Amino acid sequence: MTEKTDSAEPRLSHARDYTRPGFYAKLVLMALINAFGLYGIMVSVPRQQWLVLGFLAVTLLVADYVYFSKRAIPAKYLLPGLVFLLVYQVYVMGSTAWVAFTNYGDGHNDSKQAAITQILKASDRRVEGTSTYPVTVVEKDGELGFAVVRDGHAEAGTQNAPLAEVQGAVVAGTRVTEVPGWNVLSPADVQARQKDVLELRVNLSDDPTQGWLRTDNASFAYVAKSALTYDAAADTFTDPEGKVYHTDESVGAFVASDGSQLTPGWRVFVGTKNFTEVFNDSRLTGPFLSIMAWTFAFAILSVLTTFALGLALAVIYNDKRVRGRTFYRAIFLLPYAFPAFLAALTWKGMLNREFGIINQMLGGANIAWLSDGNLAKLAILGVNLWLGFPYMFLVSTGALQAIPAELTEAAIMDGAGAWRRFRSVTLPMLMVSLAPLLIACFAFNFNNFSLIYMLTGGGPNYSGAPVLIGETDILISMVYSIAFESGGKQYGLASALSLLIFVVVGVIAWLGFRQTRKLEEIM
Numbered sequence: 001m002t003e004k005t006d007s008a009e010p011r012l013s014h015a016r017d018y019t020r021p022g023f024y025a026k027l028v029l030m031a032l033i034n035a036f037g038l039y040g041i042m043v044s045v046p047r048q049q050w051l052v053l054g055f056l057a058v059t060l061l062v063a064d065y066v067y068f069s070k071r072a073i074p075a076k077y078l079l080p081g082l083v084f085l086l087v088y089q090v091y092v093m094g095s096t097a098w099v100a101f102t103n104y105g106d107g108h109n110d111s112k113q114a115a116i117t118q119i120l121k122a123s124d125r126r127v128e129g130t131s132t133y134p135v136t137v138v139e140k141d142g143e144l145g146f147a148v149v150r151d152g153h154a155e156a157g158t159q160n161a162p163l164a165e166v167q168g169a170v171v172a173g174t175r176v177t178e179v180p181g182w183n184v185l186s187p188a189d190v191q192a193r194q195k196d197v198l199e200l201r202v203n204l205s206d207d208p209t210q211g212w213l214r215t216d217n218a219s220f221a222y223v224a225k226s227a228l229t230y231d232a233a234a235d236t237f238t239d240p241e242g243k244v245y246h247t248d249e250s251v252g253a254f255v256a257s258d259g260s261q262l263t264p265g266w267r268v269f270v271g272t273k274n275f276t277e278v279f280n281d282s283r284l285t286g287p288f289l290s291i292m293a294w295t296f297a298f299a300i301l302s303v304l305t306t307f308a309l310g311l312a313l314a315v316i317y318n319d320k321r322v323r324g325r326t327f328y329r330a331i332f333l334l335p336y337a338f339p340a341f342l343a344a345l346t347w348k349g350m351l352n353r354e355f356g357i358i359n360q361m362l363g364g365a366n367i368a369w370l371s372d373g374n375l376a377k378l379a380i381l382g383v384n385l386w387l388g389f390p391y392m393f394l395v396s397t398g399a400l401q402a403i404p405a406e407l408t409e410a411a412i413m414d415g416a417g418a419w420r421r422f423r424s425v426t427l428p429m430l431m432v433s434l435a436p437l438l439i440a441c442f443a444f445n446f447n448n449f450s451l452i453y454m455l456t457g458g459g460p461n462y463s464g465a466p467v468l469i470g471e472t473d474i475l476i477s478m479v480y481s482i483a484f485e486s487g488g489k490q491y492g493l494a495s496a497l498s499l500l501i502f503v504v505v506g507v508i509a510w511l512g513f514r515q516t517r518k519l520e521e522i523m
Helices: 002-017 021-047 050-067 073-100 112-122 187-192 194-199 273-280 282-316 325-332 340-350 357-361 373-401 405-413 418-446 449-455 475-485 491-522
Strands: 124-126 132-134 136-140 143-150 153-158 170-172 175-178 212-215 220-226 229-231 236-238 244-248 253-256
Touching: 021 050, 050 073, 073 491, 112 124, 112 220, 112 229, 132 143, 136 175, 143 175, 143 212, 187 194, 194 212, 273 282, 273 491, 282 373, 282 418, 282 475, 325 373, 340 373, 340 449, 373 418, 373 449, 405 418, 418 491, 449 475, 475 491
Parallel strands: none
Antiparallel strands: 124 220, 132 220, 136 143, 143 153, 170 175, 212 220, 229 236, 236 244, 244 253
């Protein structure tokens, strides 16, 4: 009887799990997760996003096993964090590394076949003798398209999908008025998106050499073809004057013998070109080295100044003889309570050359705080001191209160003065707990993009530089400018610089943490 009871107990326990409300809640939650995952897999198949498909499939299988198994208790807690780590850290880092070795950017942001199609459409002209079609501008899934009546059938298409017959469309005379699954734009909507409508090209078929529809007035469309001729066998373009553009895979573009290129190009692997470009272009090398030096100076000085002021105030207001310590501590923490970007904008107004209160308090001075390179750097350090010292004050106060009073009493009995006690007892004990925080603060200030962007925008700008960068830019704001604000977006170069920043910060953090181990001997 005992053996039967023991063998039946696990089965009864397992059966009870299926009657608990928590099981049904888990079942509903996992059903939703599987539904979203399967939807992502279905969307990935037509788009040929095999990496996404594989990741979703493996993740769903692992999640189902973990959360419906009694043998994977630790994994139930680790799996969500691991998934987010893979998506938001590993994938982002891998994608950035891949882009860093390509020419990805404006004019090189798609495949070669897409570039060929765009080149053909960008140099098009009307084909004489072809029909004109009454056109209806439509939209589907946020993508504009044309709907026309061709050969007695209602057809619709977009920039990426050629014309195809649409079942159930309503036709009034020779114009399409309704298309199932499509939104017909009103005249007001067409007017609001006039530029996009006039630039729209819809292929007549899967073969772009047969031409496409375009419009000049959003009422009638005509057939157009490229003035350039593409030879698929030779992989060349020829213009009406006979100039031939050959494929150059080293730059991802069609290039003529005189060096002229057709745009757009396509993405290609360029090796270490992005990493060496800042040193090969003399217009970029000087500003880059200056920005790197300023980045290190800014990060180091920011940590030193904020820590010095915060520690000094913490020591002063940790003394029990100071009255109203609680009130003063609360006041010192106020700058830390305001959003940093709002404080930076406020200081930008206060430092305005003509209307700022700082110059007005100086008797109406005309000091160019933000437009002179050296003064702008000084202003950035001052504003960062205002923003950063409350944090250092807070952590230093906590660390001071954690130091055993017996150590200070023993130093007093040994005859040590206030400065000697601080230098030989208090500061070493503080550094044991604060050194990792100082390393983290260095890494934060090394990438303190919001302060630079909100206060000076990186200016004043370097004249003659091929990209929009300035004297107060740090490396991270330089990366942002190269990627988004320098006219042409150079994602490859920006990604390469991002990797360099990652390596620099990682090495410095590693060296810093190695040094902090020596402080552990104090304990």
